[in-house]
Amino acid sequence: MSAPRIVYNEGYLDEQTKRVVRRALLKGVAIPGFQVPFASREVPMPRGWGTGGVQVTASIIGPSDTLKVIDQGADDTTNAVSIRHFFEKVAGAASTTLTEQASIIQTRHRIPETPLREHQIMVYQVPIPEPLRFLEPRETETRRLHALEEYGLMYVKLYEDIAKYGHIAKTYDYPVLVNGRYVMAPSPIPSFDNPKMHQNAALQLFGAGREKRIYAIPPYTDVESLGFEDFPFEPQRFDRPCEICGSSGVYLDEVFIDDKGGVMFVCSDTDYCERTATAGERRQTMEKSA
Amino acid sequence: MRTLTSQNHTPGFANPVHDAQQVFRAVLEALARPGTRHSIEANLNPPEPLGASTGAVILTLCDEQTPIWLDPTLRASSAVGGWIAFHTGARIVENAGEALFVIASSPKAAPTLADLMQGTDEEPHRSATLIIDAQGSRSIGNLVASGPGISGTIGWDGVGLPIGFLPQWRENGMLFPCGVDIVLAAETTVQGLPRTTALVSADQQSHQQRSA
Numbered sequence: 001m002s003a004p005r006i007v008y009n010e011g012y013l014d015e016q017t018k019r020v021v022r023r024a025l026l027k028g029v030a031i032p033g034f035q036v037p038f039a040s041r042e043v044p045m046p047r048g049w050g051t052g053g054v055q056v057t058a059s060i061i062g063p064s065d066t067l068k069v070i071d072q073g074a075d076d077t078t079n080a081v082s083i084r085h086f087f088e089k090v091a092g093a094a095s096t097t098l099t100e101q102a103s104i105i106q107t108r109h110r111i112p113e114t115p116l117r118e119h120q121i122m123v124y125q126v127p128i129p130e131p132l133r134f135l136e137p138r139e140t141e142t143r144r145l146h147a148l149e150e151y152g153l154m155y156v157k158l159y160e161d162i163a164k165y166g167h168i169a170k171t172y173d174y175p176v177l178v179n180g181r182y183v184m185a186p187s188p189i190p191s192f193d194n195p196k197m198h199q200n201a202a203l204q205l206f207g208a209g210r211e212k213r214i215y216a217i218p219p220y221t222d223v224e225s226l227g228f229e230d231f232p233f234e235p236q237r238f239d240r241p242c243e244i245c246g247s248s249g250v251y252l253d254e255v256f257i258d259d260k261g262g263v264m265f266v267c268s269d270t271d272y273c274e275r276t277a278t279a280g281e282r283r284q285t286m287e288k289s290a
Numbered sequence: 291m292r293t294l295t296s297q298n299h300t301p302g303f304a305n306p307v308h309d310a311q312q313v314f315r316a317v318l319e320a321l322a323r324p325g326t327r328h329s330i331e332a333n334l335n336p337p338e339p340l341g342a343s344t345g346a347v348i349l350t351l352c353d354e355q356t357p358i359w360l361d362p363t364l365r366a367s368s369a370v371g372g373w374i375a376f377h378t379g380a381r382i383v384e385n386a387g388e389a390l391f392v393i394a395s396s397p398k399a400a401p402t403l404a405d406l407m408q409g410t411d412e413e414p415h416r417s418a419t420l421i422i423d424a425q426g427s428r429s430i431g432n433l434v435a436s437g438p439g440i441s442g443t444i445g446w447d448g449v450g451l452p453i454g455f456l457p458q459w460r461e462n463g464m465l466f467p468c469g470v471d472i473v474l475a476a477e478t479t480v481q482g483l484p485r486t487t488a489l490v491s492a493d494q495q496s497h498q499q500r501s502a
Contacts, residue, residue: 009307020355028415118323144412181466201441218323218486222438
């Protein structure tokens with residue numbers, strides 16, 4: 001057998017890059033919600049496919065970790081599967097689809113339905129870390145606005161939504177106030193998931209590769225979705241249960257099932273759906289046999 | 291600069307990738323959950339008087355981009371400076387206010403927090419991390435900690451903090467988002483104290499509750 005042509009460092013990134021990311025993570029944890037700049041490196045996937053999350057995961061993961069990767073709640077999509085395989089290969093880490101067994105969960109656009117525990121770490125892939133970016137395009141200005149805690153622009157935006165539509169029209173990447181100080185973009189998770197960030201037992205890390213920013217929410221930290229006294233934040237709601245497992249109070253995806261426009265609404269969290277459905281079946285067979 | 295001396299043959303991590311990862315996770319958890327201990331498994335023998343876990347944290351986080359300040363006890367030993375320079379490439383600075391990592395060999399050798407790099411309002415992350423060797427040190431009294439990373443409040447003995455620390459820490463907290471973060475390195479464990487943690491003495495707290 002011939003030796004591989006290129007031998008990568010364990011965890012893919014070189015140790016120098018890991019140290020840069022690690023130092024940024026520690027300062028991010030110390031200043032909840034503040035975006036720490038870091039020298040983002042190339043990883044073997046295009047920017048926008050989770051390079052920030054991959055760099056964060058690569059800098060924290062070790063052989064004793066169990067990694068779960070979800071993409072829109074699903075463990076079995078291309079991006080999730082390939083990132084999981086990547087870390088099995090380069091970090092020697094085990095992987096799982098079960099939320100409860102994972103020590104690190106890298107995610108794109110969802111927080112699992114199963115409540116997280118202490119000693120779990122959530123790693124979010126973030127496309128645009130700056131919550132004020134579409135209100136103020138200049139980086140120098142947004143930095144100053146954060147420094148001065150000047151978030152009037154954001155409230156004007158939310159107010160304009162109410163004036164135009166009668167309600168706040170943002171349903172994903174809904175801005176939050178972390179620890180009463182920094183307005184933060186929670187990454188494009190649905191506003192349905194926003195309340196899960198508040199006082200979560202797990203450590204939440206955010207990596208934006210293209211925009212070169214890292215930020216964090218320590219466990220048990222206040223995360224408040226912005227709103228007004230008379231128009232408070234309203235997370236999305238679903239008035240029907242999942243059509244596969246029958247769970248209610250979960251985030252649902254609309255799935256096309258035929259060519260005639262027929263749709264069904266099913267859990268976006270595939271792991272949760274699978275386990276609830278199996279448990280339901282088991283209960284039914286037990287009832288039948290009893 | 292002393293990059294190569296006869297003493298710096300003392301090895302660094304036996305397994306640089308795994309050891310650095312394990313130590314980093316301990317420090318990350320420590321700063322994310324103040325008041326809790328996290329064990330460091332790396333087996334390291336840095337030159338005296340640098341503590342093993344203090345040395346492990348330095349090897350994990352420092353490199354040529356991070357100026358380091360050493361307290362007079364550590365600076366007196368050429369082996370310590372040589373070892374750090376050899377393994378990390380970090381520059382040892384004379385003035386504590388220029389260092390990103392400030393190393394104190396004992397709680398009482400820790401410099402005043404106000405003299406260290408605090409960061410700026412726009413760049414609060416450019417602040418110093420103070421690493422105190424907490425081996426063999428005693429409690430500074432019963433403390434109650436609260437803030438991000440702590441569910442409600444948690445009791446803490448403050449082992450490794452200098453005497454008369456609370457007023458300094460209150461001032462540091464008022465600078466938020468600027469301010470210094472602290473890592474306490476004991477024999478085989480680390481504890482973290484990020485700038486967001488509020489500390490009060492337990493007696494003071496019970497007094498306040500009674501009067502409220």
